[in-house]
Amino acid sequence: MTTTKTADVDGTLAQVYALRGAGADIVRITCNDVDAAKGLAEIVPRSPVPIIADIHFQYRLALAAIEAGVAGLRLNPGNIRKEDQIKTVALAAGEAGIPIRVGVNAGSLDKDLLDKYGAPVPQALVDSALKEIRYLEDVDFFDIKISVKHSHVPSMVESYRLLADVVEYPLHLGVTEAGPPPGGLIKSVAGIGTLLLEGIGDTIRFSLTADPVEEAKAGRQLLEYLGLRERTGLDLIACPSCGRAEVDVIKVAADAQAALEAENLPIQVAVMGCVVNGPGEAREADIGIAAGRKKGHLFIKGEVVRVVPEHEMVDALLEEARLLAEEGVEARLAARDEDAAKIAMEEAIELRGIQGDANRAEEKKAAVAEVAGE
Numbered sequence: 001m002t003t004t005k006t007a008d009v010d011g012t013l014a015q016v017y018a019l020r021g022a023g024a025d026i027v028r029i030t031c032n033d034v035d036a037a038k039g040l041a042e043i044v045p046r047s048p049v050p051i052i053a054d055i056h057f058q059y060r061l062a063l064a065a066i067e068a069g070v071a072g073l074r075l076n077p078g079n080i081r082k083e084d085q086i087k088t089v090a091l092a093a094g095e096a097g098i099p100i101r102v103g104v105n106a107g108s109l110d111k112d113l114l115d116k117y118g119a120p121v122p123q124a125l126v127d128s129a130l131k132e133i134r135y136l137e138d139v140d141f142f143d144i145k146i147s148v149k150h151s152h153v154p155s156m157v158e159s160y161r162l163l164a165d166v167v168e169y170p171l172h173l174g175v176t177e178a179g180p181p182p183g184g185l186i187k188s189v190a191g192i193g194t195l196l197l198e199g200i201g202d203t204i205r206f207s208l209t210a211d212p213v214e215e216a217k218a219g220r221q222l223l224e225y226l227g228l229r230e231r232t233g234l235d236l237i238a239c240p241s242c243g244r245a246e247v248d249v250i251k252v253a254a255d256a257q258a259a260l261e262a263e264n265l266p267i268q269v270a271v272m273g274c275v276v277n278g279p280g281e282a283r284e285a286d287i288g289i290a291a292g293r294k295k296g297h298l299f300i301k302g303e304v305v306r307v308v309p310e311h312e313m314v315d316a317l318l319e320e321a322r323l324l325a326e327e328g329v330e331a332r333l334a335a336r337d338e339d340a341a342k343i344a345m346e347e348a349i350e351l352r353g354i355q356g357d358a359n360r361a362e363e364k365k366a367a368v369a370e371v372a373g374e
C-alpha cells in the first residue's frame with residue numbers, strides 16, 4: 001500500500017513503480033477525500049499494476065473511485081455500516097465489473113460486534129465479514145474477497161481458519177499493524193506463512209511500519225521461500241558461523257549480498273565460513289564460496305572451481321555469478337581451474353587435521369573404544 005498523498009499523482013506513481021519493482025502484483029491506494037479520488041483518475045491509467053482503492057467511512061468515495069477506473073475496492077465493514085450504502089456500492093462495482101474486498105480489521109471492528117463479544121475475538125471478525133457478505137450477496141454481488149486482519153498473530157491465524165471453514169471466497173492475508181522490522185516481519189511471516197502452508201490464502205500484504213518497498217520485498221520473498229512463486233532474484237544462504245570459521249562470515253555475507261543484489265541475478269548463492277563443512281552443506285546452491293586459510297574456495301553445485309586469495313572472495317564470487325548466469329552450470333564447470341579441486345581437498349584435510357573433522361568422529365571412536373575397555 002502506498003504512503004503518499006493520493007492527490008500527489010507523480011509521487012504516488014513513483015511509489016507504485018517502486019513497489020512493482022520490489023515484487024508487488026497489485027497496489028492499494030487510499031481514497032480518503034475527493035482530491036484523492038481525482039488523483040486516482042490520473043494514477044490508474046498510468047499504473048503498471050492493478051490499483052485498489054482503500055475506502056473508509058464514506059461510501060461516496062467508493063463510487064468516485066469506481067468512476068476513476070480502479071481495479072477493485074477495499075471496504076471496511078467497521079466504518080461503512082449502512083446496509084443501503086453498501087448495497088449501492090456493490091451495484092456500482094457490479095456494473096463496473098470489479099471486485100470488492102471485505103476488509104475486516106480488529107482495530108476498527110463493527111461496534112455492535114465489539115459490544116457483543118467484548119473484544120475483537122476471531123469469531124467477532126468472522127461475523128463482521130459474514131454480515132457484510134450477506135449485504136453484497138443480497139444484490140447478487142459475488143465478486144468478493146475477504147480479509148480478517150488482527151495484530152495478534154494467534155488471533156489472526158484463528159480468524160482466517162474459522163473463515164476458511166465457512167466461505168469459498170478468496171482470502172487476503174495480513175497481520176495488521178505489525179510494526180517496524182524486525183518484529184513486524186516476524187509477526188507477518190508467522191501469521192501469513194502458517195496459513196499459506198495450510199493452503200489458506202490467495203493474496204497477502206505485509207503491514208510494516210517501514211518503506212512500503214520493504215513490505216513488497218518481504219511479501220515476495222516469503223512466497224518464494226514457500227515455493228509459491230518462482231525465484232526472480234538473489235537467494236543468499238550463509239552459514240551462521242561458528243568457531244571453525246576462517247573469515248568474518250557476517251561481513252563477507254553482507255558484502256556479497258550488497259554486490260549480488262545490485263546484479264539482480266536469479267540464483268542461489270552460498271557463503272560458508274569454512275571449507276571443512278561449507279561446500280558439502282551448500283552443495284544445493286548454484287554457486288558459493290567457503291573460507292579456507294586466507295583463501296576462498298569458489299564452488300559451483302558443490303564442486304570447487306577456483307581457489308582465490310581471501311581478499312578477493314567477494315569479487316571472485318560476483319564475477320563467477322555473472323558468468324554462471326550467462327553461460328550456465330555445465331560451461332562454468334568445464335571452465336574450472338584444473339588444480340582447484342586438488343588444492344581445496346588438501347586444504348580441507350589440513351584444516352580437519354587442525355580442527356578435528358566435522359563430526360569429531362576420530363575423537364568419538366577413541367572415546368567409545370576406551371569405554372568399551374579396548
Ligand code: SF4
Pocket residue numbers: 239240241242243244245246272273274275276277278281
Ligand atoms: S560452514 Fe564451517 S564455519 Fe560455517 S557454521 Fe558450518 S562449520 Fe561453522
